[in-house]
Amino acid sequence: MSKESAIGVFDSGLGGLCAVRALAELLPHENIIYFGDTGRVPYGSKSREIIRKYTAQDASFLLSHGVKAILAACGTVSSNALECIEALTSNPVFGVVEDAAREAYDASHSKRIGVIGTQATVNSGIFKRKIEERDPQAVVLQSACPLFVPLVEYGFTAEGDEITRLACERYLAHFRGEVDTLILGCTHFPILEKAIASALPGVALINPASAAARAMAKTLGKKNLLSERAEKGEIRYFVSDEPARFAAEGKIFLGKDFEIKAEKIEIDKF
Ligand code: DGL
Numbered sequence: 001m002s003k004e005s006a007i008g009v010f011d012s013g014l015g016g017l018c019a020v021r022a023l024a025e026l027l028p029h030e031n032i033i034y035f036g037d038t039g040r041v042p043y044g045s046k047s048r049e050i051i052r053k054y055t056a057q058d059a060s061f062l063l064s065h066g067v068k069a070i071l072a073a074c075g076t077v078s079s080n081a082l083e084c085i086e087a088l089t090s091n092p093v094f095g096v097v098e099d100a101a102r103e104a105y106d107a108s109h110s111k112r113i114g115v116i117g118t119q120a121t122v123n124s125g126i127f128k129r130k131i132e133e134r135d136p137q138a139v140v141l142q143s144a145c146p147l148f149v150p151l152v153e154y155g156f157t158a159e160g161d162e163i164t165r166l167a168c169e170r171y172l173a174h175f176r177g178e179v180d181t182l183i184l185g186c187t188h189f190p191i192l193e194k195a196i197a198s199a200l201p202g203v204a205l206i207n208p209a210s211a212a213a214r215a216m217a218k219t220l221g222k223k224n225l226l227s228e229r230a231e232k233g234e235i236r237y238f239v240s241d242e243p244a245r246f247a248a249e250g251k252i253f254l255g256k257d258f259e260i261k262a263e264k265i266e267i268d269k270f
Contacts, residue, residue, distance in 0.1 A: 001068050001091055003225050006031035006236075007216070008062030008070045012054075013041035013153050015188035015209075016073030017250055019096070020235060022213035023071075024258075027226065030233040033065050037267060039240035042149045043076040044118020044186065051120060055081035059088050060270040061238070068225055071216055072096065073209055075117045075186040079124040092219060099215040100183050100208035101130035107204045108181040111138040114203070116171065117185030119144040127185055141178060145171040145189070152188040155249050159194050168192070168199035175200055184208060191253055237262040 007027075009019050013036050020034055035058055037043070043051050055077045062070055069092040070085055072078050078095030085093045104113050104127075115127040121144075128140040147167050151157070156164050175182060181204045184190050190207045197205060220226050227233065235258070239246045243262035250260045 004227050004229065005066050005068040006033045008033050008067030009073050010035040010058045010062060011074040011187055012037045012043040014249055014253065015186060017253055018187050018190045018207065018209035019071055019073035019213055021254055022210040026213055026217045028232055029227045029229050032233060032235045033062060033067060034235065035061055035238045036246055037240050038242060038246055041153060043074065044120045044149060045146055048080050051076060052081040052084045055084045056088065057267050057270040059085040061265065061267060063089055069220060071212060073187050075121045075208060079121045079126040094212055094216045096187060096208035096212040097126050097130060099211035100206050101127050103211045104181050104183045104206045105131050105134050107206065110180045111135060112179045113138060113140050114175045114179035114182040115140060115142045115185050116145045116182065116189060119146055121185050127183055141175065143171060148192055149188050152191045157191055164192060164195045168195045172199045179203060181206060238265050240265060240267040
């Protein structure tokens with residue numbers, strides 16, 4: 001493995017782009033290979049067995065590109081299948097749970113923390129467990145918000161979008177006055193950050209992808225695995241369905257500084 005190899009990042013769809021954006025800001029000289037499993041999204045409503053099978057295939061695809069480290073930029077994968085990636089490689093593997101749980105605990109004054117995620121993430125109870133390991137007195141309230149995923153995938157992301165506002169109201173009203181910090185435990189959710197913030201004024205929102213990107217930058221630095229190239233790194237995008245739609249939606253989210261040309265791959269071959 002070379003320090004000039006790319007960093008591999010994957011998610012079931014667009015959500016992991018939150019991590020790409022954070023990594024590109026923190027580590028602009030790194031090459032990144034992104035895989036969005038757009039043909040099989042959502043993962044969060046699937047069984048643990050299927051999530052683990054998909055995870056192994058996604059990681060195998062990234063490893064076929066010789067990546068030096070993998071970030072599972074997906075709350076569902078991180079909470080149900082991280083060890084399936086670790087079984088395939090001795091290179092560093094990162095998820096989005098550990099650091100978000102720590103940041104949320106540190107940010108909360110009342111130690112009453114909310115967690116939203118997919119059904120599979122909430123069922124795993126992993127964020128709650130991680131926070132309670134730090135402080136058994138902390139109160140953690142969880143809710144699955146599965147509709148947020150298609151809202152993001154189908155582009156209902158503009159500020160003030162009425163459908164998204166109603167979904168936020170339905171899913172989040174019960175957190176009002178109950179928590180002072182909320183973990184956006186699915187990487188699709190930071191794309192709806194403004195709508196979520198309007199539904200929960202004054203609540204600190206924790207973005208798990210940024211927390212993971214910071215941890216990854218730190219660990220790769222310590223392991224002397226950061227690239228030494230002087231020029232900006234290249235980001236390549238792969239998807240399992242419809243590259244054009246992914247590029248269009250992804251661009252809205254990543255902004256004009258990112259050029260997205262996605263390539264379609266047959267993920268079943270991995
Ligand atoms: N972005 C994902 C997550 O963080 C998955 C959404 C889904 O595929 O259901 O959980």
